Amino acid sequence: MREVAIIGVGQTKFGELWDQNLRDIFAEAALKAMEDAKIDKIDSIYVGAMSGGLYNHQEHLASLMADYIGQSGAAGARVEAACSSGGQAARIGYMEVASGLSDFVLVGGVEKMWDTDDSTFVLATAADQEYEAYNGVTFPGLYAMMAQVYMQRYGLTREELAAVPIKNHKHGKNNPYAQYPFEIDLKAVLNSAPVADPLRLLDCSPITDGAAAIILAPLEIARKFTDKPVKIRGIGAATGPIALHDHKDLAKIDSVRISAEKAYKFANVSPSDIDFAEVHDCFSIAEIIVAEELGFFDYGTAGKAIAEGQATYGGKLVINPSGGLKSKGHPVGATGVAQLIEATLQLQGRAGKRQIENARLGLTQNMGGSGGSSVVHILEAI
Amino acid sequence: MREVAIIGVGQTKFGELWDQNLRDIFAEAALKAMEDAKIDKIDSIYVGAMSGGLYNHQEHLASLMADYIGQSGAAGARVEAACSSGGQAARIGYMEVASGLSDFVLVGGVEKMWDTDDSTFVLATAADQEYEAYNGVTFPGLYAMMAQVYMQRYGLTREELAAVPIKNHKHGKNNPYAQYPFEIDLKAVLNSAPVADPLRLLDCSPITDGAAAIILAPLEIARKFTDKPVKIRGIGAATGPIALHDHKDLAKIDSVRISAEKAYKFANVSPSDIDFAEVHDCFSIAEIIVAEELGFFDYGTAGKAIAEGQATYGGKLVINPSGGLKSKGHPVGATGVAQLIEATLQLQGRAGKRQIENARLGLTQNMGGSGGSSVVHILEAI
Numbered sequence: 001m002r003e004v005a006i007i008g009v010g011q012t013k014f015g016e017l018w019d020q021n022l023r024d025i026f027a028e029a030a031l032k033a034m035e036d037a038k039i040d041k042i043d044s045i046y047v048g049a050m051s052g053g054l055y056n057h058q059e060h061l062a063s064l065m066a067d068y069i070g071q072s073g074a075a076g077a078r079v080e081a082a083c084s085s086g087g088q089a090a091r092i093g094y095m096e097v098a099s100g101l102s103d104f105v106l107v108g109g110v111e112k113m114w115d116t117d118d119s120t121f122v123l124a125t126a127a128d129q130e131y132e133a134y135n136g137v138t139f140p141g142l143y144a145m146m147a148q149v150y151m152q153r154y155g156l157t158r159e160e161l162a163a164v165p166i167k168n169h170k171h172g173k174n175n176p177y178a179q180y181p182f183e184i185d186l187k188a189v190l191n192s193a194p195v196a197d198p199l200r201l202l203d204c205s206p207i208t209d210g211a212a213a214i215i216l217a218p219l220e221i222a223r224k225f226t227d228k229p230v231k232i233r234g235i236g237a238a239t240g241p242i243a244l245h246d247h248k249d250l251a252k253i254d255s256v257r258i259s260a261e262k263a264y265k266f267a268n269v270s271p272s273d274i275d276f277a278e279v280h281d282c283f284s285i286a287e288i289i290v291a292e293e294l295g296f297f298d299y300g301t302a303g304k305a306i307a308e309g310q311a312t313y314g315g316k317l318v319i320n321p322s323g324g325l326k327s328k329g330h331p332v333g334a335t336g337v338a339q340l341i342e343a344t345l346q347l348q349g350r351a352g353k354r355q356i357e358n359a360r361l362g363l364t365q366n367m368g369g370s371g372g373s374s375v376v377h378i379l380e381a382i
Numbered sequence: 383m384r385e386v387a388i389i390g391v392g393q394t395k396f397g398e399l400w401d402q403n404l405r406d407i408f409a410e411a412a413l414k415a416m417e418d419a420k421i422d423k424i425d426s427i428y429v430g431a432m433s434g435g436l437y438n439h440q441e442h443l444a445s446l447m448a449d450y451i452g453q454s455g456a457a458g459a460r461v462e463a464a465c466s467s468g469g470q471a472a473r474i475g476y477m478e479v480a481s482g483l484s485d486f487v488l489v490g491g492v493e494k495m496w497d498t499d500d501s502t503f504v505l506a507t508a509a510d511q512e513y514e515a516y517n518g519v520t521f522p523g524l525y526a527m528m529a530q531v532y533m534q535r536y537g538l539t540r541e542e543l544a545a546v547p548i549k550n551h552k553h554g555k556n557n558p559y560a561q562y563p564f565e566i567d568l569k570a571v572l573n574s575a576p577v578a579d580p581l582r583l584l585d586c587s588p589i590t591d592g593a594a595a596i597i598l599a600p601l602e603i604a605r606k607f608t609d610k611p612v613k614i615r616g617i618g619a620a621t622g623p624i625a626l627h628d629h630k631d632l633a634k635i636d637s638v639r640i641s642a643e644k645a646y647k648f649a650n651v652s653p654s655d656i657d658f659a660e661v662h663d664c665f666s667i668a669e670i671i672v673a674e675e676l677g678f679f680d681y682g683t684a685g686k687a688i689a690e691g692q693a694t695y696g697g698k699l700v701i702n703p704s705g706g707l708k709s710k711g712h713p714v715g716a717t718g719v720a721q722l723i724e725a726t727l728q729l730q731g732r733a734g735k736r737q738i739e740n741a742r743l744g745l746t747q748n749m750g751g752s753g754g755s756s757v758v759h760i761l762e763a764i
Contacts, residue, residue: 063755075621077470238457243449
């Protein structure tokens with residue numbers, strides 16, 4: 001199996017992009033990535049997108065996007081695993097280069113969520129339609145149930161839970177691509193509108209338009225295209241039960257643990273080797289549970305550790321230096337690719353005011369639904 | 383790159399499956415394939431499906447289906463490239479085994495098209511939403527335009543065009559999984575309802591519920607699981623312009639030619655080596671154009687050759703022994719996988735009354751939209 005590197009990255013501003021359409025934003029990110037990699041031709045394209053059908057009445061995105069960036073003839077397909085679509089697309093791009101089938105693969109992610117007036121309905125199609133969505137449960141409610149169990153069992157306070165979005169907005173204010181690049185304080189979180197108890201508006205990632213793209217190539221030729229290729233040292237993916245009621249423990253997410261175990265084994269590293277991580281903080285409670293399943297903190301301790309500053313600059317490791325889904329925004333299909341971009345920029349020393357000193361090993365974790373899918377990448381500066 | 387084999391296949395009856403839901407039919411096909419391969423655990427699952435969102439309000443199908451077949455924890459994602467979703471999923475499964483990342487990959491395809499009352503709208507999301515679908519053009523109209531150009535340029539008659547569905551129904555009557563397993567005659571085609579001139583109802587593939595699944599494994603261990611593994615000798619995929627108005631020639635489909643060239647080169651064979659092919663006859667004219675782009679007949683001659691019996695038993699090669707999309711049915715996401723199943727059964731000598739004598743090398747071609755995507759597999763009996 002060949003080793004694989006990221007040789008270029010590109011993304012749009014995340015936010016409400018009313019004056020660009022779906023193909024516009026994808027092309028902007030994709031062409032930036034190709035320019036960054038100094039290539040003008042790709043062998044293959046994978047487009048991570050959750051629901052072009054319901055959001056934009058447009059399926060068949062690989063054909064459309066290859067055409068609009070002048071690459072018709074390239075192989076490719078759209079990849080979907082709900083909010084982990086972007087990360088899953090990257091894993092497939094990795095396999096294509098690793099297998100030797102192709103040299104230059106563009107992996108993009110895109111979602112234009114403001115094109116519909118009922119994004120909550122669309123997002124709920126990532127849950128079990130017949131047992132959850134049909135009965136009215138949507139994702140804020142599902143994650144609220146997880147938060148209730150976690151807080152009751154481990155004694156996490158409402159104030160400690162708020163530390164997650166407060167930290168991520170503090171990081172995100174330095175991200176020029178973030179949807180909400182400003183700080184929020186405890187009072188703002190606690191006074192924001194209740195969504196599903198205990199979660200309030202500022203515990204929830206937003207509705208976002210955005211696109212992100214990376215270029216993958218064999219590591220052995222990567223230095224021809226960039227002085228600082230980033231090696232994908234490990235990958236791991238796992239499905240889990242799509243319905244929350246099938247989780248053995250509502251305060252855990254098995255798919256995250258399994259995908260991480262696969263990635264750590266693949267990369268031959270352990271959680272303590274990781275300098276920083278971009279994780280799937282779709283809701284405040286998600287970052288806490290995920291940080292535990294990734295092995296960064298013991299079960300029941302991540303919430304307090306984050307509140308104590310262990311997941312920011314100067315702490316044990318930096319979690320979500322980009323601002324995470326909460327501050328950067330969460331265009332669902334693009335999120336996993338945007339995580340890989342942040343990791344790449346950090347490992348290349350291109351992260352500006354967000355730069356983590358001596359960042360050598362980064363991890364990304366991208367999740368679908370309430371844990372129905374998870375995909376982990378481990379990236380290394382070389 | 384490791385060599386890859388198909389070691390098991392399974393499918394549902396194609397048709398109007400009112401008493402089974404989306405997960406039921408996928409699980410039926412997947413569990414049949416696992417039983418056929420004599421395995422009880424998979425490493426990864428890919429689900430080809432065009433629009434779970436619009437048809438069933440259910441995205442996130444890899445998580446759902448892994449769960450329902452007792453394989454939660456496996457990696458995987460849904461793969462979408464309109465009507466070529468199944469074939470594209472198989473190509474990705476191939477890469478996963480070829481790269482050495484996994485040994486046992488389940489590739490399934492599924493679509494439950496009768497769950498909506500507006501399948502034509504859903505299918506049109508495979509076309510260019512902003513330039514085609516929004517203005518009212520749907521696929522029968524797009525393929526009718528291709529037929530108009532082809533017939534005018536090459537002098538193909540309306541009667542000769544009818545030879546495609548007549549042949550495919552003759553094949554399909556021997557397929558126990560076919561939606562319409564009966565013969566039709568010239569009078570029936572010519573008297574069927576006009577859809578988009580010159581295409582009539584019996585020129586168009588039907589709306590279908592159905593699922594299909596195959597198991598991929600490294601060729602080197604395939605004989606542990608089956609006496610007759612089928613080797614995937616070549617693969618090729620290509621995108622093309624999503625909008626018909628961007629085709630350089632309306633009587634050609636570039637993506638089919640490019641995907642075929644890649645597959646022939648990969649397999650080191652030529653069109654004349656192929657004993658039979660399953661091709662994407664979504665409309666009568668499609669089989670004719672595709673047969674030319676695959677190199678089986680010169681441009682402008684395939685229609686007459688098919689009418690003269692060159693694409694059935696005893697002819698140059700057998701095209702669509704399964705009955706094709708027309709007679710077997712076309713559950714869009716499942717079609718590409720079902721093509722691979724027919725090729726496998728033929729190469730294993732398990733095709734019953736449809737069996738082609740001395741079949742050694744088969745080809746499958748699966749298309750998305752009006753040629754926005756095409757994927758070709760070349761399979762070999764070993």
